[in-house]
Amino acid sequence: LFNHNIEVVTVNPYSVKRNKENRDNTQSKSDKKDALVIADMVKNGYYSFVRHTPESFEKLRVLMSNRDVVVKRLVSSINQLNRWVDIVFPELRQVFKDVKAKGAIATLRLFPMPTKLRFMKPDEVVAGWKTVMKRQPGLKKAQLLVQVAKRSIGSLQALDAYKFHLEQLLEEYDLAVKQLERVESQVTDVLTKIPYAKKLLLIKGISEISLAGILGEAGDLSGFSHGNSLLRHAGLHLAEASSGKWKGQIVISKRGRSRLRRFLYLATMSLVMNNPEFKAIHSHNVKVKKTKKMKSIMKLIGKLARIFIGMARRNEAYCPDKLQSLFPQAAKK
Structure with missing residues (x-):
């Protein structure tokens, strides 16, 4: 359609569902009725334009979607490793607090x-660690590991099956870690082209x-006219339901891209923790x-959206002085 110079718009399916009763006051649905409802909505202007997405942003969207799948599998494998440790060798956490630490994975x-480990010497344990780790735990860790293995209360039955299960879990964990590294490397390469x-x-x-x-969910930020457009695209614009004297609660609409909302929120939380300007404004608000803290975070998400759109449209660098000039009291604090 684009190639034939035909203007393309899209109508929200949820809006079609809500508007279908306006024609005949019934909840009936058919292909003919849907076509009429969609035609009415387009005639009345209830549509949005289809924005062309450059290839780099499309790549980011696919890669980040792939990354979400890999991260879910990685978290699942870590949770299963924790369950395995709880059953077979719960005392391992007395030596390594985190099961996914390099020393714990090597062990x-x-x-x-623990039934075999209790008969080993600490020197043998250290020698084993050296075969798979460049920087391995010391002799004290090995001594502690042997001691806790001797008094372990882990399961003593079906150890062959548990060992086979652990091998499969470690294979899945290794695969997820490698895939995550590859995906994030691809993401870094694509970002350099924007x-x-x-x-x-x-x-x-x-x-x-x-x-x-x-960027993967929003597309080219320079195509947005204002930061509020990005917030609406993410479903972060406000919605209110009031009637007469009754005032409803103002809430976030959440009619937009959920993944974009998540990344905007995570980016803002990182700024509040690490960026001095955002940290000062958040502290001033609270x-x-x-x-309230969450309300302040939501305001800062809007500020981040406006900063991003302004920088993308004008292709200018971030200037902390501009932000401090708007909130001099917050900057001083």
Whole structure:
């Protein structure tokens, strides 16, 4: 259609469902009725234009969607590893607090069963670690590992089956880690091809992953007229239901891209923790204006959207002085 110079618009399916009763006051649905409802909505202007997405932004969207799947599998494999440790070798956490730490993973690969580990010497444990790790835990860790293995209360039955299960879990964990590294490497390469991405990454607190998630879901930010347009695209604009004297609660509409909302929120939280300007404004909102923390975060998401759109449209660098000039009291604090 684009190639034939035909203007393309899209109508929200949810809006079609809500408007179908306006024609005949019934909840009936058919292909003919849907076509009439859609035609009426287009005639009345209840549509949005289809925005062309450049190839780099399309790549980011596909890669970040792929990354979400890989991260889910990685988290699932870690949870199953924790369950396995709880059953077979719960005392392992006395030596390694995190099961996915390098030392813990190396221990699970080499000598996961406490029944065999209790008869080993600490020197043998260290020697085993050296075969799979460049920087391995010391002799004290090995001594502690042998001690906790001797008094382990882990399961003593079906150990062969548990060992086979652990091998499969570690294979799945290794595959997910490798795939995550490859996906994130691809994301980094694509970001280098977007002209203003480098300037956005210079903002302290903005990571490559959060920026890739925002650009992948939103597309080319220079195509938005204002930050509020980006918020509406994400479903972060406000919605109110009031009637007469009754005033309903003002809430976020959530009619938009959920993944874009998530990455905007995560980016803002990172800025509040790491960026001095955003940290000062958030502190000013909470302590001086007595604003609730979540409400302050939502306001800062709007500010981040406006900063991103302004930088993308004008292709300019981030200027902390502009933000401080708008909130001099907050900057001082």
